[in-house]
Amino acid sequence: MMDLRKYQDIFLPAVEKEMQKILSINLGKFSGALQEMLSYHLGWESGTVIKKLGKGGKCIRPLLVLLCTEGAGQNWESAIPAAAAVELAHNFSLIHDDIEDVSDIRRGRETIWKKWGVAQAINAGDTMYSIAYKAMLGLEDTCNKEITIEATNLLGDTFIKLTYGQYLDISFESREKISINEYWKIVEGKTAALFGCSTKLGAMIAYNKEVEQDKYYQFGFSIGMAFQVFDDWLGIWGQLEKTGKSIISDLVQGKKTLPVVLGMQNSKKFARRWKEGGISTREAKDLAEQLRKDGVEQKVLFTAKELNKKALINLEELKIKNDIEIVLEELMDSLLNRQ
Amino acid sequence: MMDLRKYQDIFLPAVEKEMQKILSINLGKFSGALQEMLSYHLGWESGTVIKKLGKGGKCIRPLLVLLCTEGAGQNWESAIPAAAAVELAHNFSLIHDDIEDVSDIRRGRETIWKKWGVAQAINAGDTMYSIAYKAMLGLEDTCNKEITIEATNLLGDTFIKLTYGQYLDISFESREKISINEYWKIVEGKTAALFGCSTKLGAMIAYNKEVEQDKYYQFGFSIGMAFQVFDDWLGIWGQLEKTGKSIISDLVQGKKTLPVVLGMQNSKKFARRWKEGGISTREAKDLAEQLRKDGVEQKVLFTAKELNKKALINLEELKIKNDIEIVLEELMDSLLNRQ
Numbered sequence: 001m002m003d004l005r006k007y008q009d010i011f012l013p014a015v016e017k018e019m020q021k022i023l024s025i026n027l028g029k030f031s032g033a034l035q036e037m038l039s040y041h042l043g044w045e046s047g048t049v050i051k052k053l054g055k056g057g058k059c060i061r062p063l064l065v066l067l068c069t070e071g072a073g074q075n076w077e078s079a080i081p082a083a084a085a086v087e088l089a090h091n092f093s094l095i096h097d098d099i100e101d102v103s104d105i106r107r108g109r110e111t112i113w114k115k116w117g118v119a120q121a122i123n124a125g126d127t128m129y130s131i132a133y134k135a136m137l138g139l140e141d142t143c144n145k146e147i148t149i150e151a152t153n154l155l156g157d158t159f160i161k162l163t164y165g166q167y168l169d170i171s172f173e174s175r176e177k178i179s180i181n182e183y184w185k186i187v188e189g190k191t192a193a194l195f196g197c198s199t200k201l202g203a204m205i206a207y208n209k210e211v212e213q214d215k216y217y218q219f220g221f222s223i224g225m226a227f228q229v230f231d232d233w234l235g236i237w238g239q240l241e242k243t244g245k246s247i248i249s250d251l252v253q254g255k256k257t258l259p260v261v262l263g264m265q266n267s268k269k270f271a272r273r274w275k276e277g278g279i280s281t282r283e284a285k286d287l288a289e290q291l292r293k294d295g296v297e298q299k300v301l302f303t304a305k306e307l308n309k310k311a312l313i314n315l316e317e318l319k320i321k322n323d324i325e326i327v328l329e330e331l332m333d334s335l336l337n338r339q
Numbered sequence: 340m341m342d343l344r345k346y347q348d349i350f351l352p353a354v355e356k357e358m359q360k361i362l363s364i365n366l367g368k369f370s371g372a373l374q375e376m377l378s379y380h381l382g383w384e385s386g387t388v389i390k391k392l393g394k395g396g397k398c399i400r401p402l403l404v405l406l407c408t409e410g411a412g413q414n415w416e417s418a419i420p421a422a423a424a425v426e427l428a429h430n431f432s433l434i435h436d437d438i439e440d441v442s443d444i445r446r447g448r449e450t451i452w453k454k455w456g457v458a459q460a461i462n463a464g465d466t467m468y469s470i471a472y473k474a475m476l477g478l479e480d481t482c483n484k485e486i487t488i489e490a491t492n493l494l495g496d497t498f499i500k501l502t503y504g505q506y507l508d509i510s511f512e513s514r515e516k517i518s519i520n521e522y523w524k525i526v527e528g529k530t531a532a533l534f535g536c537s538t539k540l541g542a543m544i545a546y547n548k549e550v551e552q553d554k555y556y557q558f559g560f561s562i563g564m565a566f567q568v569f570d571d572w573l574g575i576w577g578q579l580e581k582t583g584k585s586i587i588s589d590l591v592q593g594k595k596t597l598p599v600v601l602g603m604q605n606s607k608k609f610a611r612r613w614k615e616g617g618i619s620t621r622e623a624k625d626l627a628e629q630l631r632k633d634g635v636e637q638k639v640l641f642t643a644k645e646l647n648k649k650a651l652i653n654l655e656e657l658k659i660k661n662d663i664e665i666v667l668e669e670l671m672d673s674l675l676n677r678q
Contacts, residue, residue, distance in 0.1 A: 096462075099457075100457075122439055123439070123502050123506045126468070126498070129468065133491065133495045134499075140488055145488060146484065163466045167371065170462065171372065
């Protein structure tokens with residue numbers, strides 16, 4: 001029986017090949033740095049398949065699309081356009097988020113806006129998003145017209161939710177604190193919606209009924225929630241060098257992640273210091289320690305595990321192939337053991 | 340027989356109603372300012388159809404979609420989703436362009452980024468673009484699945500071209516001058532592609548063959564080129580208060596429009612002053628007069644008229660209903676007599 005690693009070894013090169021094909025078809029005729037910006041962001045050397053410039057992301061979302069397609073009873077190859085589409089669209093959102101959050105580093109390298117300026121980074125993101133739709137419409141060749149339209153509608157719905165999450169996140173920036181409900185609303189939009197979209201696409205492409213599709217959505221949605229909470233843990237207590245994101249703690253950046261939301265409620269010392277703002281890298285370590293002492297780290301990890309359990313229950317409710325179920329469990333496990 | 344005004348009176352309220360419906364369906368469930376930003380940009384009071392806050396644009400593109408659909412032999416009502424989609428997507432590009440060009444005023448009011456900040460303006464544009472795709476996919480209800488997929492592909496292709504034009508424009512900002520060929524490349528992307536898309540959609544929805552669709556595209560493309568050249572004329576010699584865009588001449592903003600490209604070649608006095616940069620509003624009037632003296636204004640207007648003639652020849656080549664042909668000629672005429 002194949003384990004997660006073997007599926008990754010088959011699926012991910014196929015997704016990357018499709019993404020490169022789509023990029024080349026749609027941007028190949030245009031000269032200049034537009035194609036270069038997109039390739040750079042995706043970790044490729046411009047125009048070639050051969051040389052990888054850097055890490056191109058973990059490709060969790062396309063992996064979910066393909067595993068769920070297989071698990072729901074359809075050949076994974078028919079879902080390749082959808083897998084490429086979600087990864088491209090995810091990367092569009094990262095390019096724009098990096099501008100909005102004024103993030104300098106992504107995957108261990110300078111962000112597009114930092115390298116080419118805000119105006120061209122907006123254009124790069126817009127182009128990536130257009131290309132994501134072009135990718136999704138490729139389902140016409142591997143599936144049928146009905147699925148193609150349904151999947152493209154889902155992509156639109158998902159990115160309205162995703163942008164709404166990003167909008168909420170930014171709109172809360174000026175506030176001293178946010179409620180736990182507000183936190184969940186952000187995470188639902190920014191992260192869980194696209195995870196739900198990815199798993200739902202699997203059921204959609206395998207031509208499952210709406211009720212089954214919704215169950216697949218719920219499963220991916222729960223994984224997304226758990227993923228984000230663990231990401232929040234990484235942002236403060238993780239070994240930062242290994243995530244490749246930034247060596248600066250989320251505390252220094254003033255991000256209102258779950259540890260902060262819970263810290264405001266459960267750690268008076270943290271709350272007092274947070275309200276003053278301007279936390280230095282040195283202080284961030286002490287504050288992380290303080291949050292640990294006051295039980296906040298434990299609460300965060302507990303929440304991630306509970307959400308993961310929920311996803312496991314969702315998974316059991318799916319009529320999914322047994323060997324794929326095991327691989328999905330392995331994937332979920334690996335997401336909560338990232339460093 | 341109906342004239343242009345009568346078609347506008349029937350078509351444009353139907354397009355606006357569709358846009359409001361699409362916005363309400365897709366954003367109605369989200370609270371906060373996201374919907375407000377989009378409505379504001381479109382000139383509506385948030386959430387209501389009743390009160391217009393300001394000018395919502397001329398709606399030339401949806402008008403072209405509907406006229407061409409009628410002219411190509413299909414009921415215009417079946418094209419309403421496509422007409423709404425091109426107008427929404429056009430407005431997405433305006434929101435992002437205003438950020439990239441650091442424009443404060445649009446249609447006589449503050450731009451979104453000026454009012455809500457750059458980060459939220461990026462989100463507003465992204466949301467508008469997602470909603471444009473949702474609008475286009477509505478063709479499934481009025482036409483068929485094949486046309487829906489074809490039209491959605493065209494929307495993607497068009498906005499890749501459009502963003503490429505915007506990318507070129509920005510990338511030339513640091514240069515002292517651009518060639519006439521580079522100027523045309525920008526205009527093809529930024530303006531003509533979406534005009535061509537609009538007219539082509541008409542033929543597509545009327546289920547015309549590809550060869551006929553391409554002729555419709557060429558017709559719209561030529562209108563777009565003429566439109567942009569005349570827009571460039573307006574930007575320097577137009578009665579600026581009436582365009583609602585900005586009371587600041589394109590010369591003050593340093594835009595490399597056709598009068599500048601031709602001025603660099605045909606007016607030594609202008610070229611010398613332009614190279615120094617930092618033109619004041621007061622100086623802009625004198626420089627506009629200088630360009631007029633050196634025959635540049637005449638060249639610009641001549642170019643616009645030649646492109647318009649080309650569009651008329653394209654129009655004659657279409658198998659289009661006679662009464663619609665006359666209305667399209669009237670529309671083209673009005674575009675070159677805007678103030």
